[in-house]
Amino acid sequence: MLIKQLVEHARDRTDLPPPYYRNRSVRWAIDLDPQGRPRGNRLIDLSTAEAKAGQILATPYVQRSGTGSLPFLLTDTLQYALAVAKDDSGKQINDAQRRNADFIDLIDRWAKDEPRAAPIATFFHSGAHARLAIPEEATVSDVVAIRTDDGWVHALPSAVGVWGSIVRARKSSGNGNGICLACGEPGPLLDTIPEPVKSGAIPVPGGRGRDAQLVSINKTAQGRGGTIQLANTPICDTCGGRAMSALNALLADPHHHHRGNDNVMTWWLRRPAPIAPLASVRDANPEQVNAIIEQVRLSPARRAAWLDGNAFYAITLSANQSRVVIRDWIDIPLIALCQNIDSWFADHAMTDLWADGPQKVPVWRMAAALGRHGKHGYVKDSAPSGAERDLMAAALHRTALPVKLLARLIQRIRADGHVDLARAALLRLLLIRANPALKETLVDGLNRDSTDPGYVSGRLFAVLEDIQRTALDNINTTIADKYFGAAMGRPLAVLTMLRKNATGHLRRLRGNRRAAGIALDKRLDEVLEKLHHEPPATLDLAGQGQFVLGYHHQRAADRAAARAAAASKSAATESA
Known part of the structure; x- marks a missing residue:
């Protein structure tokens, strides 16, 4: 089972973000002093020449769906964190203020049991966040995080715990507790997988794509027995979070995935091994x-x-x-x-x-x-x-x-x-x-014993081409340029015609290049012996494939022989 194996892989890793956290590019930081005042009264730019999108941090994340306001804890876009509107219309301003109010409410839920939350609570409830200077280059979708003398506040253990409980409440199944298919343990079951596959992780022709759900059954026609979401796939919140964290980590690891034009393959082992x-x-x-x-x-x-x-x-x-x-x-x-x-x-x-x-x-x-x-x-x-x-x-x-x-x-x-x-x-x-029976005869190099009509016809074409090349100097167009495609499908007609032409070429070679002519004539006879009869009139797809391989094998063998002869001649010259 896919989910089960991802969960087991997640247990063996120490580099995964906490449950319901994702590694994201954070462009801006709000740096607060112990009194909750923003240092410099401005956003701190985290981008660099090498990382223009900002610093990569593990931050709270879950897929947002629908039109409701679903803020993330302590780290979110400027629209949520600082009420930055998409435009100057009253509708967008009101929407940004509503989202910001929900963002602050979420912080208050965390802050009530966290002593180190005082600077953050002061910053938002004093209205200082509304007076913070926003750089011109900032956009409403930029992610902002909050930092104090204790470090990134979203990374505090209390923030991790509170955010986990919030996500579980949002994503839990209406069926309550049950047996998880992945771990086999009883516990609260999910209604939907809390974290999607990250946008861009799966190639999409013509675009970057967007977050995508591993399991998405939101119509009764899609589910077994008319049920939707994870009703027929009971998965506990722990396994759901671990599985998706592991999958996203694998998809982000260049050593563990391969991207095609419209798909991606990712792999892993049960235990590490020194192979790829x-x-x-x-x-x-x-x-x-x-x-x-x-x-x-x-x-x-x-x-x-x-x-x-x-x-x-x-x-x-x-x-x-x-x-x-x-x-x-x-x-x-x-x-x-x-x-x-x-x-x-x-x-x-x-x-x-x-x-x-x-x-x-x-x-x-x-x-x-x-x-x-x-x-x-x-x-x-x-x-x-x-x-x-x-x-x-x-x-x-x-x-x-x-x-x-x-x-x-x-x-x-x-x-x-x-x-x-x-x-x-x-x-x-x-x-x-x-x-598979072809493996005995269709070897990786020239098979001089093969009598397959297609294979031998391909060999014959290669020998006839070599005869033409040897006989004619500075040839611009070979028989392969003119007739190779036709010979693949109709070898009898094409090879019969080319053999007649080769007779004249061999006669010419016997006059001015006698040794080459004798060698090529002998090679031609050796190939013709394997045909037994004349070449086939037509070849099917497999036969055409054999023709091409016979042609390639013969040419490769002839060139290997020429290289060996040249090396032998060179060695003899050096020894003399």
């Missing part, structure tokens, strides 16, 4: 990946202690207006996750044109490879929405990818005529995850 699962998949950092794979390959008795009984949790969120949408939830043992990650890299590892050996590809590069390719690389934001989320989910769950991604990738390769490491790796992954 999400980062290893997203960025394919060799050091991080190898640390995970090393543990998987060891026998259970030799594995690190941090794997024993450890678990991995991750949640993917998007937002719909002011509601949170849970896209995915993962709760698995950490060793199982490591095995899934090992399988992910094994299923997509791919030889490259420019480097020796199979390469591991970051998720973000695979997602970008589904977009358009232009003169300067992949066009930003041209990949389908949610592609990176689908890839990440397949990596962590060890599942197949949506079929639509294969169709999309084939369409882009046909349109762009561009095949690189990221596209080849993604193709192999898509084909293997859709048909």
